[in-house]
Each structure stands twice: as structure tokens, then as C-alpha cells.
Amino acid sequence: MKHFIIAILLLTTVFLSACNSIKVPKSTMDHKMSATPTNVVPTKSEWKIADHPxxxxxxxISIFIKDKANQPIKSFETVHEKKMHLFIVSKDLSYFSHIHPKYKENGEFTITTTFPAGGDYKIIADFTPKGGGDSSIESHWQHVEGETATVEPLVPDQELTKVVDGKKVTLSFSQLTAGETLHLTFTITDAATNKPITDLQPYLGAMGHMVAMSADAEKYLHIHPMTTAGNGPKVIFMTIFPEAGVYKVWGQFKHDDKIFTVPFVIEVPKK
Ligand SMILES: [Cu+2]
Structure with a gap:
């Protein structure tokens, strides 16, 4: 019980210290809710993107990661096989991309990407400076010129089963309340045969990745499965939704050497 309380206190600290992105520290992924201190290195960033993309x-895209004194941070941990994970979402969250910039040197990461339509995009960089226990987050809103896509309203799914790339994926929760720990379970079967898929492949060092964003794209959660044991059909994630509201959740898995991404829109009720 004591450890549990310490973990909650630590969580609260992390939630309060993150400015516009809220993340769940790795310590919550430990089933025992260990009280390992979380250690997020404070950072700044500078984004260089063409003037009117x-x-x-x-x-x-160039991203310069700096410390609070504006000096480049030069070394980064490799986390899930990469030094930086970059997520790009359109403002309505209909577009989602998960890519990996190259580390150049002197704190600079670079990548080239294509935005599918005009409009505003949120770009989120997730990285861990050397010695950091949990990842640091830097984000940037980018306007892109060009014909805009129809804005898709974010409506919570009535049915939490989807078919994507020949897989039938069902999302379920142990409970669903803001501010409380929950387990999210993705159950994956073959859409054609209805047989459970038991040969999922590790993707970036985990049996799956889950990203959740609040409807306003301000809160970001990147979660890994609770265990590396088992290759499906169930992949279980543990997290805390910091506030009530509508979230979009993307599960990413690998099967037959291909990555598939399954999105759900959920409404998290308040306590
Ligand atoms: Cu990644």
C-alpha cells in the first residue's frame, strides 16, 4: 500500500511537471507499481521546417534538442530500438504517423515526411536524454498549406471491434475512469477465419505500442505492453487517462512482417 501511494505521488509530480504533454512514466507499467523514482530530463526544442510547407x-524536418540552458543535448538512450520516436497527427486526429528521425549530431534529429493534406498538424518527439529514466517530450504545431481534408468529427466508437488489414481487433478495458489505473486489452484474431492470432512479432522491441491522444491533441500517452510474454491474441497495456474526455487510441502491432495500426475513439468518463 505504501508503495502504491508513493507511485501515485510520483505520478502526480510527473503530470504537474509536464507542460502541455502528459505522459505516463515507465514506473506505472510495472505491475507492482514500484516506487522507482521517475526521472524526466527537462528539455527545450527548436524546430526547423520550411517556411510554407x-x-x-x-x-x-530538423529538431534540435537542448537543455534548459539552451545547450544541445548530445547523447540519447536507445529506447525501443530508436533514439527518437516521432508522431504526427492532424488536428482532427484522423491522420496518424509514427516515424523515426535520424540522429545527426549536436542534438539534431532529421527526417523527411509528406503531409497528406493542408491544415494543422501536431508533431510530437519522444526521446530520452542519456541518464533519463523516462522519456522527454517536445511537440510542435505545424501549419501545412494546400487543400484541406474534410474534418472528421471525433465521435466515440459504439463498437470496439475493427477490421484492419485482415485482422479483427477488439479493445476492452478493466474499467474506464479518468485518473485511475486501467488495463486496455487488444484481442487480435484473423478476420477471415476468426482464429486467434498467436504469432504476433515484436515491433520495436515490444509486442505492441499504444499511443493515445486527447481530442484537442494536447495530452499524449505512449504505452507499451505490460509483459513481453506471449505473441497474442491478447496484448495488454496499462495506463492512466489523466482527465475525462474523448481520446483517440492507436494500437500498433506486427504480424507477417507487416505493421498494422488500429485506431479507436473512446470516451473516458470522470471519476
Ligand atoms: Cu517509434
Missing amino acids: KANEEIP
């Missing part, structure tokens, strides 16, 4: 063009 246009949709459907190759857009180079």
Missing part, C-alpha cells in the same frame, strides 16, 4: 511534398 505544402501538402503532398517531401518536407524536411
